[in-house]
Amino acid sequence: MGSLPDEFYRISKLPPYVFAVVNEMKAKLRAAQYDVVDFGMGNPDGATPRPIVSKLAEAARNPKNHRYSVSRGIPNLRHEISKRYARNYGVELDAESEAIVTIGAKDALAHLMFAVIGPGDQVVTPMPCYPIHQWGVIMAEGQAVPLPVTSPAAYLNDLEALYRKSVKPPKLILLNFPHNPTTVCVDLDFFREIIRIARFHGTMVLHDFAYADLCFDGYKAPSILQVEGAKDVAVEIFSMTKSYNMAGWRVGFCLGNPKMIQALARIKSYLDYGNFQPIQIAAIIGLRDCEDEVHKICHLYERRRDLLIDGLNAAGWPVEKPKGSMFVWAPIPEQFRGVGSLDFAKQLLEKALVAVSPGIGFGPAGDGHVRFALIENHHRTRQALRSIKQFLRDYKGA
Numbered sequence: 001m002g003s004l005p006d007e008f009y010r011i012s013k014l015p016p017y018v019f020a021v022v023n024e025m026k027a028k029l030r031a032a033q034y035d036v037v038d039f040g041m042g043n044p045d046g047a048t049p050r051p052i053v054s055k056l057a058e059a060a061r062n063p064k065n066h067r068y069s070v071s072r073g074i075p076n077l078r079h080e081i082s083k084r085y086a087r088n089y090g091v092e093l094d095a096e097s098e099a100i101v102t103i104g105a106k107d108a109l110a111h112l113m114f115a116v117i118g119p120g121d122q123v124v125t126p127m128p129c130y131p132i133h134q135w136g137v138i139m140a141e142g143q144a145v146p147l148p149v150t151s152p153a154a155y156l157n158d159l160e161a162l163y164r165k166s167v168k169p170p171k172l173i174l175l176n177f178p179h180n181p182t183t184v185c186v187d188l189d190f191f192r193e194i195i196r197i198a199r200f201h202g203t204m205v206l207h208d209f210a211y212a213d214l215c216f217d218g219y220k221a222p223s224i225l226q227v228e229g230a231k232d233v234a235v236e237i238f239s240m241t242k243s244y245n246m247a248g249w250r251v252g253f254c255l256g257n258p259k260m261i262q263a264l265a266r267i268k269s270y271l272d273y274g275n276f277q278p279i280q281i282a283a284i285i286g287l288r289d290c291e292d293e294v295h296k297i298c299h300l301y302e303r304r305r306d307l308l309i310d311g312l313n314a315a316g317w318p319v320e321k322p323k324g325s326m327f328v329w330a331p332i333p334e335q336f337r338g339v340g341s342l343d344f345a346k347q348l349l350e351k352a353l354v355a356v357s358p359g360i361g362f363g364p365a366g367d368g369h370v371r372f373a374l375i376e377n378h379h380r381t382r383q384a385l386r387s388i389k390q391f392l393r394d395y396k397g398a
Helices: 020-030 048-062 075-089 104-116 132-141 152-167 188-199 258-271 277-289 291-314 343-350 378-397
Strands: 099-104 121-127 142-147 173-174 204-208 233-240 252-256 326-333 371-372
Touching: 020 343, 048 104, 048 277, 075 099, 075 252, 075 277, 099 104, 099 258, 104 132, 104 204, 104 233, 104 252, 121 132, 142 152, 152 188, 173 188, 173 233, 188 204, 252 258, 291 343, 291 371, 291 378, 343 378
Parallel strands: 121 142, 121 173, 173 204, 204 233
Antiparallel strands: 099 252, 233 252, 326 371
């Protein structure tokens, strides 16, 4: 009698999930009644703005909204995201051919890779990176070509060098600014150079703009679609997850180049019927009426950033303040640099009851850092800072 294989083709390519080690430790500590302050996952803790929730409840009571929706997203929602881009970035989008609704940013990114990447196609990916940025390429049979994200200027130099050395140019450049996990931010001139290079070589560009609205100290993150000619080669993914505290709602968009949008639409037509329609109707209200809430959410993250980083610096852990994202990318304290990010994160969890994401989970280039997500309130953050200060003091004493 035959048996099922021990490994499956695509699953066998995926590495063990590094974050699972910390998550398992965290679960055991909590089961033993320990109070763990958790900065691990970038999972917004705030409530979704009330007008969005009210509209969802109203729309969900209408039986007409209980049927299948459409995989491209309902027209009014595509028109509303187009209006937001016109208001916020001066970008004109055709809601029919240049906008598609997705079930969150991951859906957009992973399925776009399946739509436009073939076996062996090279995709320039950030290093370190959010896991789907690398493994989405690999699952689609592409070849990820990691490029370090240390500074915008260094990235552009490395990209130019890559094109000079490559026998054939990369098929796609995958970007993410403000960057997760490093929090590196860029200006519009950076994107102008990316588009110039991409148009010259006939390379597609995908920009994951998940942290578009989480910008601090007067910085405003640009959209790559603001660059003249960007829509010839580029698409941008925008998500309502962080800007509107809508993580569980799974509402994202892919916007820009019509050929790439059409390819994604065709793949999605085989895979899903779109989000539950009341969610899409509620999302329209968010985009139309809740911009003040977006500013409040951003301001909250900025205050949490200041509290955490000021506290870490006071505890003897030097960290710079990021201009964007909902994260702090902290170099491992000097006395721990030899142990690596996973062991350091385990020690911090075990001895200080503070959970962070080990940098190695974002690839080998992240191993000198840990990532804090700004998802704990002020009281809990102060509690964590006291524990971290004691932990660092005890270690120095030892």
